[in-house]
Amino acid sequence: MIGKLLEIRDLDVIIHGRKLVDSISFALAPGETVALIGESGSGKSMTASAIMGLLPPGITMAARSAIVFDGKPLDPADETAMRPLRGRDISVVFQDPMSCLNPFMTAGAQIDEALRRLGHGDGTKRRARILELLQLVEMSDPATIASRYPHELSGGQQQRVMTAMALAAEPKLLIADEPTSALDATVQAEILALLRRLQDRLGNAMLFITHDLAAASQLADQIVVMHKGRCVEQGPTAEVLLSPKDPYTRMLVSTRTMLAELPATAPRSSAEPLLAISGLQYEYPAKRLFSKPFRAVDGISIAIAPGETLGILGESGSGKSTLAKLIIGLARPGGGDIALFGESLAARNFRLTPAMRKRCQIIFQNPYGALNPRLTIEKAMREPLELLGLSGPDDRAKLGSALADVNLTPDYLGRYPHQLSGGQRQRVCIARALLSEPSLLICDEIVSALDATVQMQVLRTLKALQQKRGFAMLFIGHDIEIVRWVSDRIAVMHRGKVVEQGEAGALVTHPVEAYTRKLVAAMPRPIA
Structure with missing residues (x-):
């Protein structure tokens, strides 16, 4: 050719x-x-x-x-x-910039290393080229960014640094391997637009x-x-x-x-909320001697009725996962109250009783990390039964039935986590969480690491189980379309606060707050 x-x-x-x-x-x-x-x-x-x-x-x-x-x-x-x-x-930009960048070197030093390998020997010229490359990838303050370590940069900034390194020699071919899959919707939109502008400017193939x-x-x-x-x-x-x-x-x-074909929403219940949060606050301790604590949750007030799904939507760092930890008792709030199943946790020093833990379960983002690689699926699923005092002679039949609910056969009980696909592992985590027949299920980014087809399989399974068993869900995510599909109502979090909440469809189609409008505008839209 x-x-x-x-x-x-x-x-x-x-x-x-x-x-x-x-x-x-x-x-x-x-x-x-x-x-x-x-x-x-x-x-x-x-x-x-x-x-x-x-x-x-x-x-x-x-x-x-x-x-x-x-x-x-x-x-x-x-x-x-x-x-x-x-x-x-030929240059490449990889999927996860944090795992590709050296945590012991500043961004500028890592770009400098790439320039030295290209034969740029003059230090003064290299420093000027570093700032030029950071400007090329549209960093607002190149000198400051160059002096920072990877952990001091956001995901989008890390990916821009990786892109700057890849473009140092102005390659004829840029290979971008899933460069946006680990990023939030708004950051993904920024990186996609940046790649397009860079290509128009440099003329490289991609x-x-x-x-x-x-x-x-x-x-x-x-x-x-x-x-x-x-x-x-x-x-x-x-x-x-x-x-x-x-x-x-x-x-x-x-x-x-x-995702555009929304499932039926649950009718609003007039019953007492299963979960009612009022004025909740949480601060992470200061990292340095004279620095201030970081307020991750700042005065949040939300409620979930029986059988309802409340979506928590926001970018990384908005406080979503911290909120889940506070509800489940993995962290202790600094202020406010959580009423769980009608009982104030503040009055109990935010300690959940065994009965509460049985009725409130959580599914985490990474199913492989949530399952012990040394345990078979049967042993991993038996653990919560034993810890919650639910173990009995019919355990194996109970485990097989739980797997059947998530469309897995009993022979999976003898397998290890590495022998299952990502979607199968997440189904096991769902089945394990539902063994205690909880009234409230907290789902923390449970499909964000899965492919689109597997995402829909897991989501459909979850909604079918909810309709069958009637549990309520707190569904945490950053993908607007997925959160809307799953949820009856959505609360939007930004910098530790709930900036907007309302009925799921209306909030996405007619957002009121500027931040929500920004999230909606960043949704990738395929050719129509």
């Missing part, structure tokens, strides 16, 4: 005779963006690793496969040939790897849909998203459409 910067022909990536990537072919022109779309495990990142010559040990590229970059064949296995290309002609169709629709000229290592469909973005031909592509497109 004439005029193509990157050509992939019949790419096979193999481990122990098994193909992780199977016969992938696509091309990328200068200044063009191609999005690799697919769920976790579809082979997207493995394709990028093959291009960069960074395949893990034991994983190889088939002899028939061909990668041509800027008119020259690449041999990714030839480290001597690949090393001069990386960070110069391989954008994502599982978010809406994000791809904003950036990509072409889309390549991957499923189980194979390309099932590719073409112009509008054509693929508006008229998908392959059943798998149609499923991906329809998954996000399902």
Whole structure:
């Protein structure tokens, strides 16, 4: 193909005779963006690793496969040939900037390291180039940002620093591997817009790897849909998203459409709230001698009726997870009160009784971290029964029934967490939380780490169980569409305060407060 910067022909990536990537072919022109779309495990990142010559040990590229970059064949296995290309002609921005940035080096020092590897020997020129690169990625105060360590930067700032490092040599090809999946909606919108502006300014081609169709629709000229290592469909973005031909592509497109089809909301109950919070406050201690404590929860007042779902919507750092910890008794408030099941916790020094703990359960964000890797699913599920005094001779039948409720078979009891997918692990966590038949279930970002199709499977399971058992839910999230789909009412948190609350559909379609309007405006919208 004439005029193509990157050509992939019949790419096979193999481990122990098994193909992780199977016969992938696509091309990328200068200044063009191609999005690799697919769920976790579809082979997207493995394709990028093959291009960069960074395949893990034991994983190889088939002899028939061909990668041509800027008119020259690449041999990714030839480290001597690949090393001069990386960070110069081909750069990559990874998914989680905090795990990629050195916590012991300032942002400026890390960009300086990239410049020194590119051969920039003059220190004065490097310092000027560092500020220039931070300005390029639209940092408002480059000098201050350069002096900060990664933990002192927000997620969006960390990702901008990573992007500045990747663009140091003004590469011809930028590979962006899920660069926004770990970010809040508003920050994601900022990074997507930044990548587009940088591409317009620098003229680089971009391989954008994502599982978010809406994000791809904003950036990509072409889309390549991957499923189980194979390309099932590719073409112009509008054509693929508006008229998908392959059943798998149609499923991906329809998954996000399902969020517009809201389930029936629970009628408002006049019964006494299961949970009533009034004027709640919590401060994290000062980190330094003369610094001030950080107020994470600042005068919050909310209530949840029996059978109702209240969504807590906000960005990272807004105080959502701290609020959950205060309710469940994992932290002690500094002021205000929590009335749980009609009983004041302030009067009990915010200590939950065993009966309260039985009726109030929590599901955490990371299902793999919530399950002991050394315990089988059966042993992990038996723990709460024993701790809550619910264990009996029929435990195994009870556990099997709980798994059936979340559409898992009893044979999963003998498996370990690493033998389950992310969605299956989260279903186990849901089943475990419901073993005590709680009246209130707290869900803290329980689908944020899952693919879109798996998200919908878990959410539908959760709503069906709620309709069957009648428990109330406090559903915490930062994805507006998901929180709206699950919730009857939504409370929006910002910097420790509830800035707006109301009926879910009305709050999203007609937000009143400026911050809520900002969140709604940042929602990625696929091609319509």
